[in-house]
Amino acid sequence: MVLVTGYTLGDLVRIGYAALMREMTDEKLMLRYAKGDASAFDLLYARHRTPLYRYFIRQVNNPATANDLYQGAWEKIIKGREKYRPRAPFKVWMYRIAHNHLVDHYRRKRPVDSIDPDTLSDTRADPSQDTIDGEQKELLRAGITALPAEQRNTLLLQLETGLKMEDIAKVTGVGRETVKSRLRYAVNYLKRSLVE
């Protein structure tokens, strides 16, 4: 059946359904996916693909490794769909899976791409400059990479996901004060790296 506007009834149903899905929270989408609605996963994936990928690529600083970690994390999310319970935000559950996957990766292979923080002082940009130019971007990237793994992980969870300290504590499996301490160390180090 073709309506006057040129859309079929099926198109309108699909559009309405997509709009309804967009209004849904991550938790509802995940529950729908667990019940067999593949389109719910499409929307969920679209929402979280970039932050999760950047979380990995900032951690390992290697696109190939990041791709593997990223795909592996999503596979674990897909497999664990029936175990998901909306007691915590979906983001916390998802990043906890990603974090554990990353820890497993570190356990299998010692990180070799860490940079000695002392080498950063030699490449610092002009501190009088207010705006962050391309060189400063590289400094920031190098500074994040040079951070200890725990601090880097905590900082990236904060910067990429916007999770609260309590949620970051749940993801990383440590106390809230530990998270705050790690963040403070990481921020101070990066501030000194960039501003001084």
Added chain:
Amino acid sequence: MNTIHNNGENDNALNDGLDKVGQAYGRLPHEEPPELLDQAILNSAHRAVEKKPHWMKFSWLHGLTTTAVFVLALSLIFNQREQVPDFDDRMRASESVGIERENAARKQSRDIQGDLRMELKEENEARQDVLKSAPVSAVSPGEALEIAVGEQAMEPASAGQRSRYAQDSLKAKKDGADNDASGHAPVLEESVMDEADLMADTPESEAITGELRPAAVAAPAAREIDAFVEVDSELDLKLLVIISLKQSGDEAWITELEKFKQDYPDYPLPEALSD
């Protein structure tokens, strides 16, 4: 977005620092996953929730069942094929065994008939000896008929037993002729002897009819062919009686022979009576 809501100076300093770092971090290039990776993950997610038919969840069971049915059917077919020739062979074997048995029975029947004839001949000779030795006839024609009738009334016995019985009868008559001129009592007593007594009397009868024992020993096997032997032996006994009457010079043998011919017109007569 990157502000941590907390009280205290340290928390404010941390929040300020996070804001600055966050602004700088937001200007970093936004790396995105490759499209192929996106597609692979989405495909995997879709495959994971695809609804399969119920039987596909147990596809291994389906395959196993099919294989089992196939194997059973094949084994059944092969088993049937093996059994059919076996059955035919058995049928042929049983047929051949039956034929062999029949031949053996016929042969045995012929042997028994031959033995009987020999026996009859010997009995004739013995009777003639008795008659020659006794001036007066020991056995009257009536007594001879009584012997024959008494034997006919007995239970069917094997050919060897009957011939032995006839021998015993003759022996009794001979003894009677020796001891008593009338010689009536032993014949009648012998005629009513049952088969069990005859069987128990084996050693004595062996002494008399020792050469006939093979036929008597084969009696159990010959029971299967009683139909062949029974009629012949009885008729032969009747003929024996008639021959003995004739040889003794009693005219009654003519009437007995006529009667026999009327009862059994097709039965071949021995040479002694065919004239």
